[in-house]
Amino acid sequence: MKIKFKIKRYNPAEGEPAEPYFQAYTLDVEEGMSVLDALLKIADEQDTTLSFRRSCRSSICGSCAVNINGFARLSCATQVMPEYAKMGDMVIEPLSNHVPLKDLIVDFNPFWSRIEKVAPYLTPTSRRARRRGDVPARENDGARVTARDEEAIDKSQRCIMCGCCNSECNALEIDDRYIGPAALAKAWRLVGDVREGNSRKRLERLSEEHGMWNCVRCVHCTQYCPKSVSPLKQIESLRSRAMKEGVLDNPGAKHVEAMADSVKRVGRLDEAAMTFRTLGFLRSLGMIPFGLKMERHGKMPKPLLFPQIENIAEVRDIYEEAERLEKEDRERKKG
Numbered sequence: 370m371k372i373k374f375k376i377k378r379y380n381p382a383e384g385e386p387a388e389p390y391f392q393a394y395t396l397d398v399e400e401g402m403s404v405l406d407a408l409l410k411i412a413d414e415q416d417t418t419l420s421f422r423r424s425c426r427s428s429i430c431g432s433c434a435v436n437i438n439g440f441a442r443l444s445c446a447t448q449v450m451p452e453y454a455k456m457g458d459m460v461i462e463p464l465s466n467h468v469p470l471k472d473l474i475v476d477f478n479p480f481w482s483r484i485e486k487v488a489p490y491l492t493p494t495s496r497r498a499r500r501r502g503d504v505p506a507r508e509n510d511g512a513r514v515t516a517r518d519e520e521a522i523d524k525s526q527r528c529i530m531c532g533c534c535n536s537e538c539n540a541l542e543i544d545d546r547y548i549g550p551a552a553l554a555k556a557w558r559l560v561g562d563v564r565e566g567n568s569r570k571r572l573e574r575l576s577e578e579h580g581m582w583n584c585v586r587c588v589h590c591t592q593y594c595p596k597s598v599s600p601l602k603q604i605e606s607l608r609s610r611a612m613k614e615g616v617l618d619n620p621g622a623k624h625v626e627a628m629a630d631s632v633k634r635v636g637r638l639d640e641a642a643m644t645f646r647t648l649g650f651l652r653s654l655g656m657i658p659f660g661l662k663m664e665r666h667g668k669m670p671k672p673l674l675f676p677q678i679e680n681i682a683e684v685r686d687i688y689e690e691a692e693r694l695e696k697e698d699r700e701r702k703k704g
C-alpha cells in the first residue's frame with residue numbers, strides 16, 4: 370500500500386533566514402512497519418538529506434521521539450498502518466517545545482539543563498548527620514530498601530529521557546523557564562528514595578517559581594509518556610510530600626491550603642478569598658484589572674455573598690475522616 374508522508378524539513382545551513390517547510394514522500398508500506406522504519410526507508414531510497422535521531426529501535430534509548438500527527442511519540446514504537454487508519458494522514462514534525470536544529474532533530478540541551486537542575490543523583494545522609502540523629506528516621510536507615518520503598522519510586526525510574534512529556538506540556542509552552550515534567554519525575558525518583566538525605570532542601574528548591582507548582586495539571590505528560598512514568602503522579606507526590614514536610618511559604622502551597630479551607634468552610638471555592646491568601650495583599654492588587662474584566666463579563670464571584678452549601682456537614686465529615694486516616698497513617702509509620 371502506498372502512503373504519503375508529509376515531513377517537516379528545516380535546514381538553517383541552506384540560507385538565511387531558513388524557514389521550515391513540509392516535504393511529501395510517497396512510500397510503499399507493509400504491515401508491521403514502524404514510523405522509524407518508514408523514515409529509514411525514505412532516507413535510504415529517496416532522500417539521504419533527511420535528518421532524524423534513532424538508535425535502539427526498541428523503545429529503550431528514547432532518541433527517536435518526534436511529533437506524529439500532532440502528538441509526541443517514539444517513532445520506533447508507532448506503527449504506520451494503524452496510525453494511518455486512525456488519522457488518515459502521516460504528518461511528521463520535530464518535538465514541540467524544543468528548538469529544531471535540522472529537520473526532525475531538536476536541541477536537547479535545554480532538556481538536559483532542566484534535568485541537571487534537580488541534581489539527578491542521590492545525596493545520602495552524611496555520617497555526621499546520622500550520628501547527630503538530625504535526619505528523619507527513614508533517611509537514617511539508608512542500608513535497607515524494602516519492596517514498598519521501591520514501589521514508591523518505581524514508575525519514575527522507568528524514564529528513558531525521550532522528551533515526549535516536555536513536548537506536550539502546556540505549562541512549558543507558556544513558560545520556557547518551567548522545569549518541566551521529565552525533570553520533576555526525576556526529582557521524585559530522588560525525594561521519594563528512602564536513602565536520600567537532602568529531600569527537604571530539594572522540596573524547597575522545587576517549590577520556587579517555575580518549579581513544581583507551575584504545573585497546570587493538564588495530564589498531557591502522563592497521556593503521552595511511552596514508558597508509563599506518569600509524570601503528573603510524581604508531581605503530585607512531590608507536592609504532597611512538600612505539604613507534609615511544611616514547605617508552605619510559596620504561592621502553590623498557599624493556594625492548596627486556601628482551597629482546602631474554602632471547601633471546608635463553605636463547601637465550594639471562594640475564589641476571591643483564595644486569590645488574597647495565595648498571592649498576599651500586594652500581589653493581589655495586581656489582579657484588580659483582571660477582576661474588573663471578570664466583573665464586566667459577570668464572572669466575578671461575590672465574596673460577601675458566598676453562602677455555605679446546604680449539606681456542609683457532610684463535607685466536614687469527609688475532612689474529619691481524612692484527618693483521622695492521616696493521623697493513623699503517621700502513627701503507623703512512627704511505630
Ligand code: SF4
Pocket residue numbers: 534537538539540541549550583584585586587588589590591600601604
Ligand atoms: S500535567 Fe503539568 S507537567 Fe504534565 S504536561 Fe500538564 S502542565 Fe505539564
Ligand code: SF4
Pocket residue numbers: 431527528529530531532533534535550551554593594595596597598599600
Ligand atoms: S517521563 Fe516519559 S515522556 Fe517524559 S522523558 Fe521520561 S519517558 Fe519520556
